[in-house]
Amino acid sequence: MKTLSAQEIFEKLKGKFGDGVVSLQTESVNPPFAVVPPGSIQEVCRFLKEDPDLLFDYLVCISGVDHKDKFAVAYHVYSTEHRHRIGVKAMLPHDNPVIPTVDVVWKAAIYLERETYDLMGIVFEGSCDPNRILLPDDWEGHPLRKDYIYPEQYHGIKI
Amino acid sequence: MSQGPAKRKPIKSNIFDVVPAPAEIPQNVLQKNFERVRACKGGEGIIEVGIADLFINWCRKNSLWYLYYATACCGIELMQGGASKYDFDRFGAVFRATPRQADMLMTAGTITHKMAERVQRIYAQMPEPKYVIAIGACTITGGPFYKDSYSVVKGVDLILPKVDVYVPGCPPRPEAWIEGIRNLQNLIMKTKNYGLKKA
Amino acid sequence: MTEPISKEALRTDEWTINMGPHHPSTHGVLRLELTTDGEIVSKARPSLGYLHRGLEKIGERVAWAQFMPFTDRLDYLAGMNCNCAYAWAVEKLAGIEIPERAEWIRVLVCELNRISSHLVAWGSFCADMGAFTPLLYGIREREWVNDLFEMVCGQRLTYNYARIGGVSHDLPPGFLEKTKEFCDYFEPLIDEYNRLITYNKILVHRLKNIGVISARDAIEWGLSGPNLRGSGFAYDIRRAEPYSVYPKLDFNVVVGHADRGTLGDCFDRYLVRIDEMRESVKIVRQVIDRIPDGPVMAKVPRVFKPPAGECYFRAESPRGETGFYLISDGGTNAYRLKIRTGSYMAMNIFEKISKGVMISDIVALIGSFDIILPETDR
Ligand code: SF4
Secondary structure (H helix, E strand, O other): OOOOOHHHHHHHHHHHHHHHOOEEEOOOEEOOEEEEOHHHHHHHHHHHHHOOOOOOOEEEEEEEEEOOOEEEEEEEEEOOOOOOEEEEEEEEEOOOOEEEOOOOOOOOHHHHHHHHHHHHOOEEEOOOOOOOOOOOOOOOOOOOOOOOOOOOEEOOEEO | OOOOOOOOOOOOOOHHHHOOOHHHOOHHHHHHHHHHHHHHHOOOOOOOOOHHHHHHHHHHHOOOOEEOOEOOHHHHHHHHHHOOOOOHHHHOOOEEOOHHHOOEEEEEOOOEHHHHHHHHHHHHHOOOOOEEEEEHHHHHHOHHHOOOOOOEOOOHHHOOOOOOEEEOOOOOOHHHHHHHHHHHHHHHHOOOHHHOOOO | OOOOOOOOOOOOOOEEEEEOOOEOOOOEOOEEEEEEEOOEEEEEEEEOOOOOOOHHHHHHHOEOHHHHHHHHHHOHHHHHHHHHHHHHHHHHHHOOOOOHHHHHHHHHHHHHHHHHHHHHHHHHHHHHOOOOHHHHHHHHHHHHHHHHHHHHHOOOOOOOOEEOOEEOOOOOOOHHHHHHHHHHHHHHHHHHHHHHHHOOHHHHHHHOOOOOOOHHHHHHOOOOOHHHHOOOOOOOHHHHOOOOOHHHOOOOOOOOOOOOOOOOOHHHHHHHHHHHHHHHHHHHHHHHHHOOOOOOEOOOOOOOOOOOEEEEEEEEEOOEEEEEEEEEOOOOEOOEEEEEOHHHHHHHHHHHHOOOOEHHHHHHHHHHHOOOHHHHHO
8 A cells, every 4th residue: 555645646647648637736626636638538547547556446426517618527536445536627618518438447437427417418428328317308408507597397397 | 865964963173082982973873874875876966974974084084094105304204203202103194105005195305396297196096085294394385495496396285286284394393293193183074075075 | 739839939028117216115216117027137227316406506506504404404314424524524625623522522423323324224124124123123222312412403303413613502411421321222232133133034035145246346336335345345434534533533444244145245234234333332432431621613704705625525424425525716605516425326336236136136235225315316
């Protein structure tokens, strides 16, 4: 067991991907985020999971965040072996939020991604189960977006 | 049918001491009333059932089997109320797992829009006569989710045809449930003509 | 002579059966779409969302402190745990130090709530397996804990006890003695439960070798809490990433150890909960002995505005990891509030492990995960 700090983990990422990893976000953020471009999220995650010094085998949480002009997808990962953790973040454009799925890396992502799609409307490309999960299939809109307007009624029942 | 309606005993509002045991109702009165009902069944007109009402109501109110229908937090209180300490069985309220055997629906917990149609279907599956007690703030008005939630039905009376008793609280204490069941029993004792509507 | 029946004529079809959302043994409003061939389930697909109340959106629309009552409704069997987890998360975000006594009180109520939550989990699990008496036993003891909580905060189920910066009231006089009395009364009862049902032949046969999850799979699919520890993997956030005063306390992390069947089956998950109650009693006793005096509330401004920032905090609740991912933009409301719960992740693996089991085992599986629907649906 060798616990690494976020900076060391980031250095390792930087060493592997070079400019593929954009920056480390540490200011008033706990745990710190490595910001990566959406296109390389799968490779970064696979590296995080399989590198023997990192071994991030536990995907804790995937959250979508609506920053009004862009979306962010935040992944929190943890290593049960080394007991360190880090966040990975990808920024998406607001008009077309699409990102490759990571359920090929961690199976835990299946439900977390479905939920993020359902409530935030971020599309995970290549997902094995790209359906709504919490809201009914014929629900309109994605409620956690900041510009979501509550509907008047659903199936004739007032909201 | 010349002798007119049988004289009805006045029912006092306090239910605990005035309910006659069935043995106290004279047998011949009962018999006569049942025959009259049978005679009227095919035809039209008002069924006058007199004291038989009292007997039927007494039976109904003491066997209010409720549906074990727990959607959210209030459902835990339903469970605790039905178990060791509070023991709803004392009032003839026994839980049933299927709506087809239940007389009473206690909507314990939040109803969401996804759930609404299922509640309606469960209600439709229950045999008559059926009663509804809306338990908890959620099923009365939407409760804590009234203002900010997009997916909670704001009161179960929007989706069910009638609600007999409302028990407020978040969640109501089991004592309040018992009070609610008692109130429903009072209501049942006031039913006339088997609860059939007059023509 | 009759013709031999051709294979074609004996062909059986698969059925799709709907289980729930109203079903007595789905612990609420879970709905499963079962594809079955006779008694054998070839696929069980959970369909969630029948209790989706939009808690995350509510979190963005109400002030930080006003969200506290909603965390009770997030996991109503363990309201204290969720209360405290949210409070710890906001304090971590805002960098608030809370008084020592408040930390100890929180740990005390959390562990008491863990006991009462596991009691219901145990009781209703046994009720699903056809034994109704354990439920009555479990509720009997749970009522005692409820009475204790009524003393501290006046509610039986939705406590709203923790505050950002401490707890709402100090412990009432006589509370610690009563709690001690409860511990003395409760600890021998766990053995009684074991004598009553745990090693009952029917129960063991219905649970062993059903729903086996290896530790590797459990981590891969994101299980946490007793469900993960049932697979023999000692991962408890109270130990792995200690928070509050847990580092000062002495307790063991209970893991499954293939007591009757294979490691990681339903019976192991069942036993983990039983043994965890013992550990919780141990913690409660230590807290009673060591709780310091002092204030219970830090100075927090009335209009509370944490500085802009993000934080992810996780705590061990009876159903696994309860995590809050909070983003503040410096305002009075959260900018984003994401809740990660243990039950939701347990549903993730359900489809995988329910392949090829009998319909009656589906009930055992649901019970062994101890899911609670507001946690999966939020
Ligand atoms: S009324 Fe309160 S306790 Fe009952 S279901 Fe609604 S939120 Fe939960």
